[in-house]
Amino acid sequence: MIFPLWGFSTGHAIPSRGGSAVRYKPLVPLTVVGPAGRISPLVSVDTSADDVVFPFDKAALLGIDLSSAPVLSVGGVGGQPAPVYYAPVILVLTDHIDTYRWRATVGFTAAFMKFPLFGIAGGLEFFRTTLDGFLREVEIIAQPNLPATQDASP
Amino acid sequence: MAAGPEFIRRANEWTPEQLAPYEGKFVAWSEDGDKILATGTTREELDAEVRRLSLTAYVESYVPTPEEIRGGFR
Numbered sequence: 765m766i767f768p769l770w771g772f773s774t775g776h777a778i779p780s781r782g783g784s785a786v787r788y789k790p791l792v793p794l795t796v797v798g799p800a801g802r803i804s805p806l807v808s809v810d811t812s813a814d815d816v817v818f819p820f821d822k823a824a825l826l827g828i829d830l831s832s833a834p835v836l837s838v839g840g841v842g843g844q845p846a847p848v849y850y851a852p853v854i855l856v857l858t859d860h861i862d863t864y865r866w867r868a869t870v871g872f873t874a875a876f877m878k879f880p881l882f883g884i885a886g887g888l889e890f891f892r893t894t895l896d897g898f899l900r901e902v903e904i905i906a907q908p909n910l911p912a913t914q915d916a917s918p
Numbered sequence: 919m920a921a922g923p924e925f926i927r928r929a930n931e932w933t934p935e936q937l938a939p940y941e942g943k944f945v946a947w948s949e950d951g952d953k954i955l956a957t958g959t960t961r962e963e964l965d966a967e968v969r970r971l972s973l974t975a976y977v978e979s980y981v982p983t984p985e986e987i988r989g990g991f992r
Contacts, residue, residue, distance in 0.1 A: 768930060770926055770929070773934045804920055804978065805979070806977055806978065821962060858922045860923075
């Protein structure tokens with residue numbers, strides 16, 4: 765499935781963009797299904813992020829209890845090492861023609877993020893991901909290792 | 919139905935002037951990208967507003983400021 769890059773316009777020229785006032789980013793709407801709720805944040809497709817990571821407070825909205833969840837101190841989230849708590853969810857990506865729905869163990873952290881991370885483990889490891897700067901789009905194609913599910917809840 | 923590529927196409931049509939009131943805020947977009955349904959200066963504020971409005975179908979995002987866009991952000 766193909767998503768347009770998200771265009772952020774500043775109204776002022778950006779030197780590295782040849783004077784253009786627009787930055788383009790691969791942000792896609794990803795639905796997260798938990799035991800007691802779902803959310804649909806715009807997430808950053810980040811091939812250098814190790815995990816799929818969401819803000820800590822979203823766990824409660826999903827009905828996830830992180831009190832006994834495995835935790836790791838992870839560097840790079842918000843600039844400083846921060847605890848990331850892991851829990852199983854179902855992730856859904858759609859272009860309204862195809863729908864990818866799969867099981868994943870994702871992280872939750874209190875470190876500030878402007879956009880949640882759609883990183884490798886539990887996420888991009890199941891896809892071929894291509895950023896096309898000319899067409900300004902990101903193509904995400906499921907691979908045979910996608911742990912697909914039709915279950916209603918994790 | 920969850921949002922897909924069409925959501926981004928529609929949201930990309932918003933002009934900087936239309937987005938100006940939301941700069942630096944967390945927002946809940948309608949799933950068609952045509953409207954912003956709720957805002958908050960923090961995620962917690964947005965969550966509270968989403969609950970107050972009983973919204974169930976929306977896409978949550980951050981709207982960066984022009985300064986953040988120029989300097990780059992993650």
